[in-house]
Amino acid sequence: MRFEINVKSERFIPDKDMQACGLFGVMNIEGKRFGGEMAIKAIINMKARGNGLGGGFAAYGIYPDYKDYYAIHIMFQNRNLDAKKKVDEFLSKNFDVVFDEEIPNNPEADVVDPPLVWRYFVSPKKEGEDVKLSDDDYVVSKVMHINTSIDDAYVFSSGKDMGVFKGVGFPEDVADFFLLNELYKGYIWVAHSRFPTNTPGWWGGAHPFSILDWTVVHNGEISSYGTNKRFLEMYGYYCTLFTDTEVMAYAVDLLMRRQGLPIEVVSKIFAAPMWDLIEHMDEKKKKLYSTLRMVYSPLLINGPFTVIVAHQGEMFGITDRIRLRPITAGAKGDFVFLSSEESAIRAVSPKLDLVWTPRGGEPVVVRLKRKDHLMSIKESI
Amino acid sequence: MVSGLSLRDMFLEGVRPIEKLLRYVEIEDDRAIIDASELKHKEVNDLLRYVALKHVTKVDLVNVVGQRYIGTRLHIPNPSPKLEIHIQGTPGNDLGAFLDRHRIIVHGNAQDGVGNTMDDGEIVVYGRAGDVVAMSMRGGKIFIRDNVGYRTAIHMKEYVGKIPILVVGGTAQDFFGEYMAGGRVILLGLNLKEGERHKAHYIGTGMHGGIIYLRGKVEDYQLGKEVGILKLEEEDWKFVERQVEQYCNYFGANKEKIMEGNFIKLVPVSRRPYGKIYAY
Numbered sequence: 001m002r003f004e005i006n007v008k009s010e011r012f013i014p015d016k017d018m019q020a021c022g023l024f025g026v027m028n029i030e031g032k033r034f035g036g037e038m039a040i041k042a043i044i045n046m047k048a049r050g051n052g053l054g055g056g057f058a059a060y061g062i063y064p065d066y067k068d069y070y071a072i073h074i075m076f077q078n079r080n081l082d083a084k085k086k087v088d089e090f091l092s093k094n095f096d097v098v099f100d101e102e103i104p105n106n107p108e109a110d111v112v113d114p115p116l117v118w119r120y121f122v123s124p125k126k127e128g129e130d131v132k133l134s135d136d137d138y139v140v141s142k143v144m145h146i147n148t149s150i151d152d153a154y155v156f157s158s159g160k161d162m163g164v165f166k167g168v169g170f171p172e173d174v175a176d177f178f179l180l181n182e183l184y185k186g187y188i189w190v191a192h193s194r195f196p197t198n199t200p201g202w203w204g205g206a207h208p209f210s211i212l213d214w215t216v217v218h219n220g221e222i223s224s225y226g227t228n229k230r231f232l233e234m235y236g237y238y239c240t241l242f243t244d245t246e247v248m249a250y251a252v253d254l255l256m257r258r259q260g261l262p263i264e265v266v267s268k269i270f271a272a273p274m275w276d277l278i279e280h281m282d283e284k285k286k287k288l289y290s291t292l293r294m295v296y297s298p299l300l301i302n303g304p305f306t307v308i309v310a311h312q313g314e315m316f317g318i319t320d321r322i323r324l325r326p327i328t329a330g331a332k333g334d335f336v337f338l339s340s341e342e343s344a345i346r347a348v349s350p351k352l353d354l355v356w357t358p359r360g361g362e363p364v365v366v367r368l369k370r371k372d373h374l375m376s377i378k379e380s381i
Numbered sequence: 382m383v384s385g386l387s388l389r390d391m392f393l394e395g396v397r398p399i400e401k402l403l404r405y406v407e408i409e410d411d412r413a414i415i416d417a418s419e420l421k422h423k424e425v426n427d428l429l430r431y432v433a434l435k436h437v438t439k440v441d442l443v444n445v446v447g448q449r450y451i452g453t454r455l456h457i458p459n460p461s462p463k464l465e466i467h468i469q470g471t472p473g474n475d476l477g478a479f480l481d482r483h484r485i486i487v488h489g490n491a492q493d494g495v496g497n498t499m500d501d502g503e504i505v506v507y508g509r510a511g512d513v514v515a516m517s518m519r520g521g522k523i524f525i526r527d528n529v530g531y532r533t534a535i536h537m538k539e540y541v542g543k544i545p546i547l548v549v550g551g552t553a554q555d556f557f558g559e560y561m562a563g564g565r566v567i568l569l570g571l572n573l574k575e576g577e578r579h580k581a582h583y584i585g586t587g588m589h590g591g592i593i594y595l596r597g598k599v600e601d602y603q604l605g606k607e608v609g610i611l612k613l614e615e616e617d618w619k620f621v622e623r624q625v626e627q628y629c630n631y632f633g634a635n636k637e638k639i640m641e642g643n644f645i646k647l648v649p650v651s652r653r654p655y656g657k658i659y660a661y
Binding site for chain 2: 045046047048049050051052170276277279280322323326328341342343344346347355357359360379381
């Protein structure tokens with residue numbers, strides 16, 4: 001059943017309080033690469049959590065032949081070739097582009113208004129002042145330039161040996177468009193089914209959001225967006241994608257990559273424990289959590305959320321501190337799953353070794369060659 | 382920027398009429414088996430209604446994988462017999478929503494919203510359940526063998542003789558009994574270690590009706606401001622013992638040992654805790 005929207009109607013974007021998005025992530029902790037089938041099947045199982053106005057995937061380990069180069073996925077809105085020309089010039093000036101092509105796609109796929117999506121494999125060509133920057137910081141500054149200064153060009157992802165594929169449609173249609181199951185093998189797959197409530201459904205606004213190899217998929221609503229956004233602007237991050245989730249990607253990059261904090265600490269900044277619970281902690285914890293709350297109060301993420309964040313070698317899921325959005329974790333052999341619903345995990349792996357739900361604000365951290373995900377079981381149900 | 386949008390119906394898209402669903406059901410006298418592996422949310426309930434009207438009394442619903450609202454829309458006027466629905470697999474959210482006198486037995490885990498606004502009947506879960514179990518429940522009974530998530534029994538209610546009952550064998554996460562307006566909730570903590578506290582904080586926040594019976598250890602600061610702690614009276618003990626006996630019948634636990642545990646009774650200190658905030 002499909003119906004066209006009367007654009008004159010005020011009802012064309014669903015009301016604020018309807019059911020929200022579906023998230024799924026799977027990682028092989030031994031680093032074995034596998035196709036997109038599990039992520040696609042799982043997100044289909046949660047069809048009711050999206051409404052066809054956005055779906056997307058992030059996959060890690062997909063470009064082994066170019067793994068030393070930044071893989072930059074860029075979409076050109078309205079297939080604007082003028083924007084592409086500007087981007088081509090900008091990239092050639094600032095990077096050595098070793099290979100570029102249109103991302104292979106299936107024009108028959110049931111997606112809405114596909115833009116032109118191109119990928120470039122590049123290495124930085126630093127000149128002048130920029131020589132002082134690390135490669136990563138250099139790439140971030142150039143991505144920000146494209147997003148803010150070149151109309152109709154938006155960077156989907158910019159990390160090494162990974163990529164973001166997203167668009168408007170149900171996630172399985174987006175997977176079909178980018179031929180994810182046929183062309184790629186990765187050791188982490190993250191999927192998102194969107195139910196946009198407060199912001200428009202457009203290709204750039206689909207999840208995952210990404211900077212470098214960090215990707216974020218999000219279910220919920222960040223009511224602290226304004227505060228978070230202004231804080232991040234002081235560090236050179238500019239939000240251009242009309243969606244609250246973007247701040248999460250930049251906050252993660254700032255805290256984890258630039259400041260080197262582990263997710264175990266970052267989760268207590270995003271989902272800080274309540275003051276009245278901090279009061280009952282032992283002295284050491286009390287000091288740590290009070291300090292974090294004071295130093296990083298502009299990065300407290302308020303409002304209901306569940307996010308799955310991934311980058312090379314690591315994937316983690318976390319909810320807001322009073323769990324206003326769901327998460328379930330599961331494990332079977334070397335596979336660890338994070339999902340909005342247990343049934344989506346069971347749809348791809350009916351028999352699980354473990355299934356658990358951590359307490360609100362407690363991250364489930366999945367790392368290569370480690371069993372860190374088991375740490376969250378203690379306080380789980 | 383927003384162009385060519387088309388909304389699609391994620392619930393009803395591709396839903397087939399009942400004639401096309403009959404190959405997923407086998408009926409033999411008063412028994413039926415439904416294979417849910419390829420069925421959508423609505424199709425499962427369409428088939429359940431179909432078999433109920435054929436005077437089936439016991440249904441095995443197999444290969445369930447996330448279908449929501451199972452058991453809702455089964456209001457069939459007296460004197461039709463009630464259904465007993467055995468679920469194999471993982472039922473989706475809002476299992477038994479508005480349930481009307483039927484029984485649902487889940488042989489595995491359940492997700493969020495078990496027994497949402499359930500009217501009457503019984504739900505038994507041989508596993509754990511997610512968030513908002515028994516939300517707005519207004520009658521009947523729910524037994525969960527293991528743990529439950531956040532906001533269990535939120536705004537559970539009662540009216541005159543109609544009192545819903547929820548029994549949880551394990552422990553719960555935060556906001557247990559939030560805004561509870563009625564009903565009886567028993568939290569047994571059977572999987573906690575000796576001396577280990579229950580995991581929930583903010584227990585009974587905003588509670589203004591009903592009773593929580595809590596077995597095991599809990600610190601004062603884990604309780605919401607709106608609840609008071611009482612000792613169990615003889616009536617309470619009798620009530621709890623009856624429910625624990627039923628729990629043990631279902632899940633094979635030791636009743637005597639459970640009843641030896643330390644129970645407290647939590648009741649609201651006011652029937653209108655926020656009256657002074659919102660009313661002038």
